[in-house]
Amino acid sequence: MATNAPTRVKKLFNKVEDIVPESLAGLAAAHPDIVTIDAANNVVLRAGGPTPGKVGLISGGGSGHEPLHGGFVGFGMLDAAAAGNVFTSPVPDQMEAATRAVDGGAGVLHIVKNYTGDVLNFQMAAELVAGEIEVASVVTNDDVAVQDSLYTAGRRGVGVTVLVEKIAGAAAEAGKSLADVTATAVKVNGQGRSMGLALSSCIVPAAGTPTFELGDDEVEVGIGIHGEPGRRREKLASVDEMAEWLVSPIVSDLGLGRGDTVLAFVNGMGGTPLIELYVAFNSVARILGGQGIAIGRSLVGNYITSLEMAGFSVTLLKLDEELIRLWDAPVHTAALRWGA
Amino acid sequence: MATNAPTRVKKLFNKVEDIVPESLAGLAAAHPDIVTIDAANNVVLRAGGPTPGKVGLISGGGSGHEPLHGGFVGFGMLDAAAAGNVFTSPVPDQMEAATRAVDGGAGVLHIVKNYTGDVLNFQMAAELVAGEIEVASVVTNDDVAVQDSLYTAGRRGVGVTVLVEKIAGAAAEAGKSLADVTATAVKVNGQGRSMGLALSSCIVPAAGTPTFELGDDEVEVGIGIHGEPGRRREKLASVDEMAEWLVSPIVSDLGLGRGDTVLAFVNGMGGTPLIELYVAFNSVARILGGQGIAIGRSLVGNYITSLEMAGFSVTLLKLDEELIRLWDAPVHTAALRWGA
Numbered sequence: 001m002a003t004n005a006p007t008r009v010k011k012l013f014n015k016v017e018d019i020v021p022e023s024l025a026g027l028a029a030a031h032p033d034i035v036t037i038d039a040a041n042n043v044v045l046r047a048g049g050p051t052p053g054k055v056g057l058i059s060g061g062g063s064g065h066e067p068l069h070g071g072f073v074g075f076g077m078l079d080a081a082a083a084g085n086v087f088t089s090p091v092p093d094q095m096e097a098a099t100r101a102v103d104g105g106a107g108v109l110h111i112v113k114n115y116t117g118d119v120l121n122f123q124m125a126a127e128l129v130a131g132e133i134e135v136a137s138v139v140t141n142d143d144v145a146v147q148d149s150l151y152t153a154g155r156r157g158v159g160v161t162v163l164v165e166k167i168a169g170a171a172a173e174a175g176k177s178l179a180d181v182t183a184t185a186v187k188v189n190g191q192g193r194s195m196g197l198a199l200s201s202c203i204v205p206a207a208g209t210p211t212f213e214l215g216d217d218e219v220e221v222g223i224g225i226h227g228e229p230g231r232r233r234e235k236l237a238s239v240d241e242m243a244e245w246l247v248s249p250i251v252s253d254l255g256l257g258r259g260d261t262v263l264a265f266v267n268g269m270g271g272t273p274l275i276e277l278y279v280a281f282n283s284v285a286r287i288l289g290g291q292g293i294a295i296g297r298s299l300v301g302n303y304i305t306s307l308e309m310a311g312f313s314v315t316l317l318k319l320d321e322e323l324i325r326l327w328d329a330p331v332h333t334a335a336l337r338w339g340a
Numbered sequence: 341m342a343t344n345a346p347t348r349v350k351k352l353f354n355k356v357e358d359i360v361p362e363s364l365a366g367l368a369a370a371h372p373d374i375v376t377i378d379a380a381n382n383v384v385l386r387a388g389g390p391t392p393g394k395v396g397l398i399s400g401g402g403s404g405h406e407p408l409h410g411g412f413v414g415f416g417m418l419d420a421a422a423a424g425n426v427f428t429s430p431v432p433d434q435m436e437a438a439t440r441a442v443d444g445g446a447g448v449l450h451i452v453k454n455y456t457g458d459v460l461n462f463q464m465a466a467e468l469v470a471g472e473i474e475v476a477s478v479v480t481n482d483d484v485a486v487q488d489s490l491y492t493a494g495r496r497g498v499g500v501t502v503l504v505e506k507i508a509g510a511a512a513e514a515g516k517s518l519a520d521v522t523a524t525a526v527k528v529n530g531q532g533r534s535m536g537l538a539l540s541s542c543i544v545p546a547a548g549t550p551t552f553e554l555g556d557d558e559v560e561v562g563i564g565i566h567g568e569p570g571r572r573r574e575k576l577a578s579v580d581e582m583a584e585w586l587v588s589p590i591v592s593d594l595g596l597g598r599g600d601t602v603l604a605f606v607n608g609m610g611g612t613p614l615i616e617l618y619v620a621f622n623s624v625a626r627i628l629g630g631q632g633i634a635i636g637r638s639l640v641g642n643y644i645t646s647l648e649m650a651g652f653s654v655t656l657l658k659l660d661e662e663l664i665r666l667w668d669a670p671v672h673t674a675a676l677r678w679g680a
Contacts, residue, residue, distance in 0.1 A: 010539050010556065012579040012616035012652065014623075023615045026622030030604075030638040066614035086615075199350050216350065239352040264370075271611045273647045274406035275363045275426075276352035282366030283354075298370040300674075302642070307613045310648065312352065334640075337678050 009208040016205050020063045020083055027070055031334045034074045041097040042090070044070035044081045049101075055172040055181045056080070056102030059111040059165060060095055061118050062087040064204070065225060068162060068304045071335030077169035078111075078333075086204050086307070087226045089117030095125030099133060107134035107178035111164055111185060113157030114141040136178050138185040140164055142194045142315065144253045145222025145230050156224055159267050159315030160192035162303050163327075166336065170329035184326070188317065193250040196313025197230070197242060198223040200271060202306050221245050223269075225306045239276075243283035246314040251291065254318060258292030263327065265298070265315040270305035272312055277301065280312050288316075297327055303335065349548040356545050360403045360423055367410055371674045374414045381437040382430070384410035384421045389441075395512040395521045396420070396442030399451040399505060400435055401458050402427040404544070405565060408502060408644045411675030417509035418451075418673075426544050426647070427566045429457030435465030439473060447474035447518035451504055451525060453497030454481040476518050478525040480504055482534045482655065484593045485562025485570050496564055499607050499655030500532035502643050503667075506676065510669035524666070528657065533590040536653025537570070537582060538563040540611060542646050561585050563609075565646045579616075583623035586654040591631065594658060598632030603667065605638065605655040610645035612652055617641065620652050628656075637667055643675065 013019045020042055027044065028037045036045050043060075050056055059069040060082030069081035079102035084090035099108050112122045119139060126135040140157030149156060168185040176184070198220040201210035211227035214220060219242065222230025234245070256262065266281040268274070281300050288295060296319045304313075317323070330339030353359045360382055367384065368377045376385050383400075390396055399409040400422030409421035419442035424430035439448050452462045459479060466475040480497030489496060508525040516524070538560040541550035551567035554560060559582065562570025574585070596602065606621040608614070621640050628635060636659045644653075657663070670679030 008557070008576060010576055010650070012539075012582070012612065012620050014578045014580055014619075019615065019619060022622045023618040026618035026620070026625065026640070029625040029635070030606075030618065030621050030640045063615055064613070066618070071614070199352075217348070236348060236350055238354045240354055242352070266370075270613050271648055272352065273404070273610050273645060274411070274642065275359065275403055275647070278363040278366035278370065278406070279354075279359060280352050280366070281370050282362045285366065285369040295369070300366070300370045302614065305613060307615070308611055308650065310350070332678075338672075338680070340679070 009203055009205055011205055013205060019205055020085060024070060024083060027334060034332065034334055038097060038101065041094045042083045043094055043098045043101065044073045044083065045101055046073050046079045050079065050104035052104045053106050054104050055106045055178050056104055056108040057111060057169055057172055058098045058102055058108060060090045060098065061113055062089055064307045065304050067335030072165050072333050074333035075340055076173050076329060076331035077165050077336065086206065089115065089121050092121045092124035092128060095122050096128045099125055099129050099135060103133045107136065109168065109178060109181055109185065110135060110137040111161065112137060112139045113161050114139045114154055115151045116153060134178060136182040138164065138182060138189060140189050142189060142192050144193050144249045145195045149224055150228040151226065158196065158225055159194040159265055159304055159313050160189055160317065163192055163263065163317050164188045166331060167323060167326045170326040173329065192315060192317040193253050194313055194315040195246040195249055196223050196269065196311060197221045197246060198269060198309055198311035200310040201227055202309040223311060225304060227306060239280055240283045243280055243287060247284055247287045250314060250316050254316060256293050256318065261294040261296040261319045263297040263317040263319055264288065264295045266300045267304055267313045267315065268302040269309035269311040270302055271308040271310040274301065277312060284314055296324060349543055349545055351545055353545060359545055360425060364410060364423060367674060374672065374674055378437060378441065381434045382423045383434055383438045383441065384413045384423065385441055386413050386419045390419065390444035392444045393446050394444050395446045395516065395518050396444055396448040397451060397509055397512055398438045398442055398448060400430045400438065401453050402429055404647045405644050407675030412505050412673050414673035415680055416513050416669060416671035417505050417676065426546065429455065429461050432461045432464035432468060435462050436468045439465055439469050439475060443473045447476065449508065449518060449521055449525065450475060450477040451501065452477055452479045453501050454479045454494055455491045456493060474518060476522040478504065478522060478529060480529050482529060482532050484533050484589045485535050489564055490568040491566065498536065498565055499534040499605055499644055499653050500529055500657065503532055503603065503657050504528045506671060507663060507666045510666040513669065532655060532657040533593050534653055534655040535586040535589055536563050536609065536651060537561045537586060538609060538649055538651035540650040541567055542649040563651060565644060567646060579620055580623045583620055583627060587624055587627045590654060590656050594656060596633050596658065601634040601636040601659045603637040603657040603659055604628065604635045606640045607644055607653045607655065608642040609649035609651040610642055611648040611650040614641065617652060624654055636664060
């Protein structure tokens with residue numbers, strides 16, 4: 001029996017080609033009050049259909065980064081998410097189906113992580129509905145680690161995407177226009193930066209072997225969410241030192257200083273225990289505190305992952321009263337929920 | 341430099357002995373509105389102190405199972421959690437400090453996972469406050485995998501502990517008496533059962549090597565949350581088969597059948613990506629559906645973990661209207677939050 005063969009990668013699945021659809025089916029089975037699935041297109045849709053007069057928000061991308069994006073579909077956040085295969089962009093038809101499904105007459109915002117395939121395919125989807133649905137687009141590109149990379153021209157879109165989805169989602173829920181929601185999304189992307197590091201690689205199920213090799217005492221600093229190479233390899237160090245490697249470039253890039261208030265987001269790559277993520281948050285808080293930068297809001301956990309990769313990323317978003325109000329607004333999704 | 345030595349285990353920490361206190365400090369730094377830390381005792385306390393007239397709920401145990409228990413301190417759930425070293429019971433002084441800190445005059449309930457050390461140390465803590473604070477205790481023992489084990493006489497307390505903390509927490513928040521809150525906790529433990537399996541081991545930081553060895557094609561069925569041996573070793577199989585190995589003994593032990601409604605909880609052990617946990621949930625939902633057992637509520641994610649162990653556990657709780665109402669009641673903790 002194939003599933004018992006010793007070469008089968010040690011993961012939870014039936015057939016490797018069914019991982020994405022069965023995972024989406026599981027999401028809907030667990031949260032029928034929040035989402036439904038367009039199984040023909042592997043699109044996660046908000047239960048209850050589009051809200052008339054509300055700007056529709058969609059995102060999407062390769063799978064393997066859960067809860068991003070399907071776990072963020074629901075009240076106060078996304079209206080739909082298109083799921084590609086693991087680490088593979090969805091095709092334009094999927095984004096088109098998502099766009100059509102969420103249109104409530106007020107236009108649709110595409111939230112796109114800056115990877116070449118995602119950007120092209122979302123553009124094509126927008127062209128496919130041109131003249132029928134007004135589409136705006138924001139491309140997140142918050143990763144300060146590298147300028148270009150394996151899958152990207154310009155900076156990669158990583159952790160800030162979660163914050164854009166939450167905050168723009170709140171603006172859309174409040175009845176803002178497509179132009180206003182887009183402006184809010186652009187603002188969050190502009191005021192947020194991220195950088196990550198990996199302690200281990202990850203295994204794409206269909207590949208069956210680790211995406212890259214890393215020595216027992218090595219850390220990939222500036223890692224991408226698909227295991228793309230970062231800035232440099234370093235020897236493993238204390239978490240205080242490693243947090244400094246991530247926080248310093250972000251603080252410098254954003255020009256943060258004494259008196260600023262940030263949302264501090266320590267994200268797990270999937271395989272690092274929560275006890276360690278809070279140790280890392282403690283380091284980040286100490287570093288920011290030492291520079292007179294206040295933490296106004298925070299988020300700690302696995303929100304944009306790379307399968308079971310061990311490691312963490314830091315995202316800092318410069319806050320103001322508007323962003324705090326939108327961050328605090330009620331949200332009800334599978335992975336992020338409060339006030340509802 | 342010691343932290344750069346190649347033998348250092350590849351985890352996020354400064355000094356191994358500071359992992360627990362620094363993780364607790366990180367929890368408080370991230371969620372100052374929810375918790376404070378009694379750093380002298382490694383106890384997580386609800387911010388704002390005890391609520392006069394409310395039954396105080398405390399739990400605790402070895403660390404390494406995060407977010408259990410500190411992530412469940414807050415409105416509608418626990419008032420305090422005592423954190424031992426990784427996979428090591430807290431000492432009685434810690435439970436005593438927690439008990440004294442949360443006493444609001446209506447008594448204190450100890451929620452104790454059934455491990456010999458935890459049970460003894462919570463008992464001693466209760467004796468230390470005898471005559472001063474009324475203490476009741478509920479011991480969770482929901483794991484159907486094994487009768488006795490390495491650290492346990494009788495069944496182990498695992499996933500149902502999360503549900504007891506939520507549901508008894510809601511009862512306490514509603515102003516119920518110590519006797520009533522205790523009865524609710526006992527009821528949840530009695531109507532809930534669990535079983536888990538591991539695809540990989542985990543590394544206790546102070547040990548630096550895997551807790552146990554598992555072949556590339558092997559699964560430990562009935563694993564304990566400290567890596568204690570389970571019922572048997574099996575060859576890796578499809579997730580449908582593996583879910584069946586866990587669901588069948590639970591359904592049988594609870595005597596579930598057509599017409600019953602359950603809370604279905606698919607818990608990650610820490611190192612399994614969320615995409616796979618939802619695939620597993622899909623299998624569980626299919627199995628239950630085939631037997632006419634309805635899923636009334638669900639929970640999917642890493643809630644009671646074994647560091648970075650790969651694998652999952654299933655907990656089923658037989659629901660009635662009272663339990664649904666208490667489950668749905670508002671909760672505001674670091675790891676579980678809704679309606680608040």
